[in-house]
Amino acid sequence: MITIPYATALTTFFSYGLLFAFGQLRDFFRCIFDWCKDNNNLQGYAPICLGLEDFYNRRLYLRVQDCFGRPISSPPDAWIDVVERVSIDNNKTLRRTTNVNRCINLASYNYLGFAATDEYCTPRVIQSMNTYSASTCSTRVDGGTTKLHTELEQVVADFVGKPAAIVTGMGYVTNSAILPVLIGKGGLIISDTLNHNSIVNGARGSGATVEVFQHNTPSSLEKVLRRCVVGGQRRTRKAWKKIIVVVEGIYSMEGEICKLPEIVAICKKYKAYVYLDEAHSIGVIGKTGRGVCELLGVDTSDVDIMMGTFSKSFGSCGGYIAGSKELIQYLKYNCPAHIYGTSLSPPAAQQIISTINVILGKDGSSRGAWKLAQIRENSNYFRSELKKSGFEVLGDNDSPVMPIMLYNPAKIPAFSRECFKRNVAVVNVAFPVTPLLLARARLCISAAHTRDDLVKALEVISTVGDLVGIKYFPAEPKKTLRDEGRPKVY
Structure with a gap:
């Protein structure tokens, strides 16, 4: 939990309040000016942009938009x-x-440096481009499944330690489209308060009841689970059809590593499924890059659904779900991202396969x-x-x-x-x-x-x-050669 100094909180509130007040004042005068112009082109129409979101964009974001969306003209090395x-x-x-x-x-999320030219990956990606083209121009269930896609799913499953996997063309869609397929009305999703927006949207779109627990706090999770299991569904008090607990391996806005062993133990106790989002942890942490399970010594069989993306450590795009063969077969029949979404670009699929080979040392070197x-x-x-x-x-x-x-x-x-x-x-x-x-x-x-x-x-x-002025703690004094040679005084 972040403890904000009182003076910092006060000045921050004051700054936002000042921006809000002056923004509202400018909007008031703009309404008067527009009324005087008597512009009737949109008479009878409701404003297409309205509300606090529009106000925030116009009066706050536009002032600083040069800090965002900066175009680059090189690889993200x-x-x-x-x-x-x-x-x-x-x-x-x-x-x-x-x-x-x-x-x-x-x-950039180029954690392992694969996003730039690589001596092993790049030639194979270029070859796949010549063989399969840049896009399949089709969904997976139509004409969009190549040998690379089936190979990639097996490679990913073996890498994360699961029997099977399914890959999608976009990481965000992996969460937002998969969760509504896994659970629906009568089910319960318990989500970390700081989970990614893709998880939030997927949970909302599922129709399931959503509860949250305090960020990365197993005791809070157990308290919520106990209350929900004892109380049952809100109106009928019937038992939940299914309970899924959703956490991230590394939280993208906090940089914190999930307390997975404790969370898995609690989920086992209350018979809840574990959904682990490893977008920022797969390929980064663990002795061989296999993520938070490897780092913390958690058996992957104890994690029911393992999700990850390829746009970070693997220098590509897309996402995956890994789990039991029955689960993956069910998703291939029902997931809209698989049925209706254009399949992953073949060169992107080859990039992922090649990077995993490098990580595992299958390229004949120790670069991974x-x-x-x-x-x-x-x-x-x-x-x-x-x-x-x-x-x-x-x-x-x-x-x-x-x-x-x-x-x-x-x-x-x-x-x-x-x-x-x-x-x-x-x-x-x-x-x-x-x-x-x-x-x-x-x-x-x-x-x-x-x-x-x-x-x-x-x-x-x-x-x-x-x-x-953002150094909120006193800096440590730098050591000199004289300091290092001076005897310690106790």
Whole structure:
């Protein structure tokens, strides 16, 4: 749980209140101006954009939209080419220029560095492009299943330790389309309060009752489970048809690793199914990159549904569900993402197969093991140095996701723009993706980053942190050679 300093919370509320008040005042005068113009072109029509969401976009987001959606003109490697943009109307519209800014990439999910050209993967992807083309132009159940798709599903199942798997063309859709197939009315979904939006939408679309438990807190999960099992369904008090507990391996906005052993034990006790989203943990943590189960010593047979994506560690796109053969067969008959969605691009499928071969050492080298060791070393080094500098950093060791707390809305664009000026590309996250008070900069580390890259990025972030005022803790004094040689005094 994040404890916000009172002064920080007060100034953040005041800043948002000021923006809201002035925005409403400007909207009031705009209504008067429009009324005076007597524009009747839309007379009788309801406003197509209305409400607080529209207000937020116009009065808050537009002011800082230059910090988001920055186009790049290179692979998302350790360094990226970011196209500069300019605005002549106070950020309402942005125009690309011919200038390119070469930046250290702390914004992409390229955890193992496979998103750029690779000596093993790239030639095989190019060959698959020549053989199968860029797209099947069909769904899996029609003409969209190639040998690569069937091979990929078996490779994924073997990699995560499950009997079978099904792959889809988009990671977000994997959650939002699969959950409504697994459970419906009369069922119960118990979700972590900070689960990804794809899980939230999938749970809402299922028709099942949804309960939440306190983020990554097994005791809270047990309390909710006990209450729901004893009370039954809300109106009829009948027993639930099915209970599914949904958690993530690494939480994408917090960088925390799921307390999976305790959660699995509680689910066994109350006969609930476990749905594990490993979008940010598969291919990253664990001795051989097999995710949170391998890291924490959980038997994969104790996790009923294992979900993951290919757009992070594997340098591709799409998602997967792994489970029992009966479950996967059922999903292939009923999942709309499989029946109606265009199948995964064959070159993308080949990229995933090739990266898994590298991770497992099937390419005849030790590059996979080196990449896994490098991402752990880079992540732990970068996290410890950020904390030493005085930043409030969320997450656990071994996690490549490192959120730095910003809080105040004025510091969101300031941090992004100042880092960009100094050739460091970062991603800022604010409301509505996070709670109003908990804006942050989310940094993502890659195995492709060298120690020099990380040192340079730390220097820039430390300088900008002092400039913007986001070092909420005192920095640790730097050791000198004299300090290291001085005897300790007790």
